[in-house]
Amino acid sequence: MTGLRVDIREKRFPAVAGGPERVIYRDFALEVASGAILMLLAPSGLGKTTLLNIIAGLDRDFIGSVRLDAAPGGRGRSRLSYAFQSPRLLPWRTVEENVALPLGEGDAARGAARAMLDAVGLLEQAGAYPERLSLGQQRRVALARAFVIEPDLLLMDEPFVSLDEAGAARLRDLLRRLLAVHPATVIFVTHDSREAVELGTRIVRLDGPPARIVKDIAINLDAAARRAAPGEALRAELAAP
Amino acid sequence: MKLSEAADGAEHGTDRGGTGRRRGRLAFTLFSLLLLLALWFLAARLIASPVLPGPEAVARAFWRASLTGVLPASLAITLARVVASFLIAMVIGAAVGILLGRSPGLDRLFGPWLIMLLNLPALVIIILCYVWFGLTEAAAITAVAINKIPNVAVTLREGAASLSRDLDEMAQVFRFGPLRTLRHVVLPQLSPFFAAAARSGLALTWKIVLVVELLGRSNGVGFELQTAFQLFDVATVLAYALAFTVVVQIIELALIEPWERRANRWRR
Numbered sequence: 108m109t110g111l112r113v114d115i116r117e118k119r120f121p122a123v124a125g126g127p128e129r130v131i132y133r134d135f136a137l138e139v140a141s142g143a144i145l146m147l148l149a150p151s152g153l154g155k156t157t158l159l160n161i162i163a164g165l166d167r168d169f170i171g172s173v174r175l176d177a178a179p180g181g182r183g184r185s186r187l188s189y190a191f192q193s194p195r196l197l198p199w200r201t202v203e204e205n206v207a208l209p210l211g212e213g214d215a216a217r218g219a220a221r222a223m224l225d226a227v228g229l230l231e232q233a234g235a236y237p238e239r240l241s242l243g244q245q246r247r248v249a250l251a252r253a254f255v256i257e258p259d260l261l262l263m264d265e266p267f268v269s270l271d272e273a274g275a276a277r278l279r280d281l282l283r284r285l286l287a288v289h290p291a292t293v294i295f296v297t298h299d300s301r302e303a304v305e306l307g308t309r310i311v312r313l314d315g316p317p318a319r320i321v322k323d324i325a326i327n328l329d330a331a332a333r334r335a336a337p338g339e340a341l342r343a344e345l346a347a348p
Numbered sequence: 349m350k351l352s353e354a355a356d357g358a359e360h361g362t363d364r365g366g367t368g369r370r371r372g373r374l375a376f377t378l379f380s381l382l383l384l385l386a387l388w389f390l391a392a393r394l395i396a397s398p399v400l401p402g403p404e405a406v407a408r409a410f411w412r413a414s415l416t417g418v419l420p421a422s423l424a425i426t427l428a429r430v431v432a433s434f435l436i437a438m439v440i441g442a443a444v445g446i447l448l449g450r451s452p453g454l455d456r457l458f459g460p461w462l463i464m465l466l467n468l469p470a471l472v473i474i475i476l477c478y479v480w481f482g483l484t485e486a487a488a489i490t491a492v493a494i495n496k497i498p499n500v501a502v503t504l505r506e507g508a509a510s511l512s513r514d515l516d517e518m519a520q521v522f523r524f525g526p527l528r529t530l531r532h533v534v535l536p537q538l539s540p541f542f543a544a545a546a547r548s549g550l551a552l553t554w555k556i557v558l559v560v561e562l563l564g565r566s567n568g569v570g571f572e573l574q575t576a577f578q579l580f581d582v583a584t585v586l587a588y589a590l591a592f593t594v595v596v597q598i599i600e601l602a603l604i605e606p607w608e609r610r611a612n613r614w615r616r
């Protein structure tokens with residue numbers, strides 16, 4: 108697990124196809140404690156994916172800094188994993204190869220991949236190609252790939268979107284079980300306040316543009332309370348202006 | 349979209365259909381070729397001139413050249429030249445194409461060179477190579493490769509420019525490194541473009557190899573064709589031409605098509 112601090116003096120996208128230039132972030136700061144499950148709640152188009160890309164080092168075109176704490180136990184650089192908004196699996200590699208590749212190409216990597224696939228309930232599909240799977244199964248493969256490297260920091264970008272409610276609930280359940288076995292600091296982007304209340308230890312709501320923090324709430328409830336009245340109260344508080 | 353757990357295992361039942369269709373197409377191709385043979389036979393009978401020998405005269409010429417060992421030896425030499433220049437052209441052309449496809453700056457600088465090279469007549473390249481490097485084997489193979497490189501480069505440039513940015517980012521986040529990224533992310537996306545370049549490449553290469561042999565080599569199919577031409581021996585010309593066409597077709601069917609099928613295994 109690892110904590111982090113993001114400071115964005117400014118992030119803007121240049122004008123495209125006649126549209127105006129857009130300032131996505133200005134003087135934005137976010138600190139995340141080690142072990143937190145931070146739910147990031149914001150309307151679409153505000154800059155959630157942009158923020159995750161900046162943290163992941165995929166987008167370096169901004170003024171500011173991202174600081175990850177050193178990994179615990181002297182493991183050196185802390186490990187980062189990312190579950191993208193779409194599964195982003197390699198369609199020409201089997202499910203097992205997709206999960207193994209972040210580790211390497213040896214037998215050890217394959218062994219670890221099979222163990223992860225077992226954990227997400229897809230061991231039987233290990234030899235199949237991703238496009239043969241349903242979207243829900245593909246998302247589970249992406250989850251297995253995200254966890255197989257035992258990340259210190261896990262970024263998730265609306266990872267359960269476009270599933271029906273039962274499917275999304277099952278995946279949330281799976282995520283909770285995986286995190287219990289492989290603890291990690293999580294930044295989870297969603298637009299669904301119910302999902303945020305059900306999973307998070309902290310919820311940050313953004314508004315803008317440019318994006319700024321309008322709500323920052325810590326949650327200390329057990330699973331049952333999250334689904335009952337206390338959870339409802341939290342959602343009401345989140346929705347309040 | 350809905351999460352449906354039963355969407356897998358739809359594998360069976362498609363393959364047999366595919367094989368059956370392939371066999372049907374093969375039978376029809378055979379019929380089409382036999383029709384051509386019959387027309388040729390009739391035309392040769394009607395015209396009755398030594399400049400249009402019939403199939404049986406070509407078969408005799410083929411048999412004669414095979415018995416002396418000249419025809420198989422020529423085929424082997426020419427095939428070796430085709431393979432050498434083809435491989436060189438594929439490697440260099442792919443490297444250039446991928447580089448230009450990934451770097452718009454380089455493409456702006458060198459793209460026009462590619463267009464120029466693409467439009468330079470094959471004959472000019474061959475003459476220049478022979479003049480500059482002498483009438484050598486290396487010059488011959490270089491000339492053929494240079495003719496083919498711009499085609500490969502243009503095709504692969506298109507492929508490299510259309511690489512998925514999403515998958516690139518995925519490989520970056522999971523620290524694939526350059527080798528694993530090339531092997532598992534980049535090359536599979538380029539394989540249709542490699543196949544297209546290889547198909548058009550094989551045909552182009554062997555046609556140019558014949559010209560190169562005719563102009564500056566003392567063996568190979570091109571050289572034998574020149575000799576036959578000087579004797580006005582049309583039957584031998586056709587015997588060599590048909591024999592080599594068959595060889596190229598076999599390469600296409602036995603190597604390129606199975607490789608393409610393997611590379612496309614993952615498609616639904």
Ligand SMILES: Nc1ncnc2c1ncn2[C@@H]1O[C@H](COP(=O)(O)OP(=O)(O)O)[C@@H](O)[C@H]1O
Pocket residue numbers: 120121123129131149150151152153154155156157158
């Ligand atoms: N590469 C880009 N070039 C220009 N504009 C972009 C680019 N990527 C995102 N944007 C714009 O920036 C805004 C924030 O995008 P994003 O972070 O994807 O939003 P979301 O909160 O929905 O994830 C959007 O309005 C989007 O149109």
Ligand SMILES: [Mg+2]
Pocket residue numbers: 155156157192264
């Ligand atoms: Mg987004």
